[in-house]
Amino acid sequence: MKGQETRGFQSEVKQLLHLMIHSLYSNKEIFLRELISNASDAADKLRFRALSNPDLYEGDGELRVRVSFDKDKRTLTISDNGVGMTRDEVIDHLGTIAKSGTKSFLESLGSDQAKDSQLIGQFGVGFYSAFIVADKVTVRTRAAGEKPENGVFWESAGEGEYTVADITKERSWY
Numbered sequence: 148m149k150g151q152e153t154r155g156f157q158s159e160v161k162q163l164l165h166l167m168i169h170s171l172y173s174n175k176e177i178f179l180r181e182l183i184s185n186a187s188d189a190a191d192k193l194r195f196r197a198l199s200n201p202d203l204y205e206g207d208g209e210l211r212v213r214v215s216f217d218k219d220k221r222t223l224t225i226s227d228n229g230v231g232m233t234r235d236e237v238i239d240h241l242g243t244i245a246k247s248g249t250k251s252f253l254e255s256l257g258s259d260q261a262k263d264s265q266l267i268g269q270f271g272v273g274f275y276s277a278f279i280v281a282d283k284v285t286v287r288t289r290a291a292g293e294k295p296e297n298g299v300f301w302e303s304a305g306e307g308e309y310t311v312a313d314i315t316k317e318r319s320w321y
Contacts, residue, residue: 148300150234150313156242156303164278164305178280179214181273182225186212189229193291196230203230203291205318223281228318231290234299234311241274241286241301242309278305289316 156164190210197203213226232240277284282304289298298316303309 148312148314151310152312153308153310154238154242155308160242160275161307163275164307175279178273178276179223179225181276183212183214185274186225186227186229189227189231192230193228196291200292205291207318229291231288231293231318232299233290233293233297234313236290237286237288237299237301237311242311275305278303281305287314287316289318291318 155161190212193203194210197208201208207228211226211228214223215226216223284303284305286301287298288301289295295315295317296313298314300312300314301309
């Protein structure tokens, strides 16, 4: 893949990943709700932006979220045809603290972890809940309105670093 680089998570993201993977959630299926919620939010953001720029729909105004699985490969895929992200947005939102709310989330945690399901959505760190159940998390995205060759690949095993690369990605929901 072209433009491939491996980057380290900020220290707060590393701390959050460790906490999520090893202790935070008693309700492990919460990750599914969070990822579906993120996909739905992406559709809502596209709908809003398309009010002033209908071309962002790229000829398909039917916004969808799809959940699929491959039993043999042991993979679960959550897909959407929402707003997508640029390479810089992927790095900002998935690899750093600034936009994700992770620092505030960590500061809010007390010894009572029963409130974890409410906290996760409140601080925008639900994406990281995928690491509770996954050995590896992969994101393939492209910002609405961008050319297919401006797609972005992001992948991590949740162990302190992630890989980001340029890919070709058509606007599709599968």
